Amino acid sequence: MESKPNEQDGEEKLAERHIRIDTHGLVVRFGPIVALNSFSVGVPKGIVGLLGPNGAGKSTFIKAVLGLVEADEGTIKIDGLDPRKDTTQVRDMVGYLPEHDCLINYMNAVELVSYMGQISGMSSKDAIQRTHEVLDFVGVGEERYRIISSYSTGMKQKVKLAQAIVHDPKILFLDEPTNGMDPQGREEMLELITKIGASGKTILVSSHILQEVEKVSQYVIIINEGALVKEGQIKTLMVGEKNVFKLRVRGSQQGIENFGKELEKLFNIVSTEDEEGQQSLVIKGTESGKKLFKLASEAGIQIREFGPATLSLEDIFIGAFKEGD
């Protein structure tokens, strides 16, 4: 895996090249359905994950930012430009990988990618040269001369990525980039995204697969029913509440049971998980481990692990929805 942009040399230089996206009070309706409901978010620099269940409004948000969907209310700014007024300037600096099939089936990959490059303002010669470069980058070999309708889903996803980056956009919108790919293909796609991110682009990756987002993103935006549920740096969100600790104890069954009973008297036990000969607990209400170690010693068991409880992205996701409810 490549290192993330904040670990690259020349961090400041990269930061200058990054672009911010801001929306405020964005409302998109499709007839009676409200796809985005007063959606306000600031998409920061770097690789950003856009998380949400199917139908949450992720694709609509991307399309609204691209000007592919007309917003009924609210403002959108990309690097200070309004995509509705400055459509061509905004689209000049944007690359988009749509969720669904969208490739021109009767063309081959070289024709399609260079065609899209030329529409984005590359000369014919530049577009051809760059096309081969990006197809090499995404890993499409000699198949590039076959018509696209004969490609596998994984190949199509790679060609979709190639057409999105051919003109070297500053911002990339990747809508479910691993859609329909096998595990190896997913890994490859995530690696490619990380590599592109390392070149200093703002990349918004929309997905409902949490592990993928966790793997490539530094920042997540969680969306549900068209509204922002939670946003923040993944590292920050993963830090649990203050005074919440995770501990793992090992010992006899009786000892663990006694320890649990004593623990319950002093602290709030958030969760317990029994494994063979050991137990993992999340407890709330302690400021230090002194009392815990004393109780453990009295119960005749060992504390094998003790530290502040951290959350997985899944925990954050589920927690965010619980908060929303």
Next chain:
Amino acid sequence: MGVTPIEYRPWEGKRTENYLRFLVISLTVFRQKLKSKWVLAILIIGFILAHVFFIIFAVTVPHEKLTPEMMVGDDPPEEGNYDINGEIFVEGSMDMGGAFDLNGSISLEGRMDVDGDLIGLGTIVGDGTPLPPLTITDDGAVYVNGTVIIYGEMEIIGSLGGTGYLKGNCTIVGFGRIEERAEVGEEGPYISERQGGYLKNFFFVIFTLLLASLVCADLIAEDLGDNSFILFFSRPIKPRDYLAGKIIGALWIMGIFCFLPLIIYCLAAMGTQSGGDYGTSLRVLGATIGAGLLTTFFFIPYGILISSMTKRKSYATIGIFMSFFVLIIIGGIFQNFDKNWALIDPTRILFYSYDIIYGFSVPEGINAGLLGAILVSIIIIPLIVVYIRIYRKAVGK
């Protein structure tokens, strides 16, 4: 990991101007169409049938100059048609291969067969004796396979046989018999049309329709079908650029069939003309440029409209061709009631427009203003509708 160890490299080239990017679309459309076997087949077969023979005639048949009639036909157009301004005496039988306008008189002692229309302002005289305006006598039976139109009085003493219509603003007095197949009815003024000529040849019309159907069918339908629409509109082009690119791409292909050969024909005819009147020939060349451009563009807006209404290329192809065909049939049926109904037939609109372009008037009974309005509508309205549809698609409505 399966990814090749190639790092992402930025591109630092210079971008072309936004307003030129529609040309990329048009060039791609042009290239893709030339790769289509069907389009190539129509172009080659159509070129041989609709153009090659005419160009050979233009070179080999002696002619003094390039005339408008060579392009849009004579009036009356077909071989065997005559204008009678003087007198014709027929002692034996006279067999007319086509129609004739009768402004003079015919003295008829024998039998006369007419395969075309017989239009009378003059008289047909039987047995040398002048009769009321058009009289068909025992001595000179008239057999007409076309239409008989009488402005004066017609007296039938002998038999009137025919497979066409008998129309009259006159009194018909019958002493003879009218065969069963003949119909008697009221009719408006007679309308004569220029027919024949290079531009009005059957193959030119039919192959233009076929080519327009093939070229226009997938212009938008395919992008809707494979959802590639979204790729275009996530890039810096506007709906009008997209539409312009598609139309211009189609124009180039249509121009190969509908414009270039006409110019070649004119140049070939001018190069082999025996007379020195190049002024007239150049005027005809100028008119041909106009007619060629009109033909090239004429079917595209309608074709692209049909293409924007379906996601299936095959539906669009059949839809375009069949709708033209249906309009031709409807126009043909209803023009018997009012000649202006002919204006819903796209081929008639083109033919009458050619007449005007080459300096002739529209046929009698055709409203020139209505022709102009329909011509503009058939081009402008589809374009507006398609633009609105594309715009709405582009903004996700």
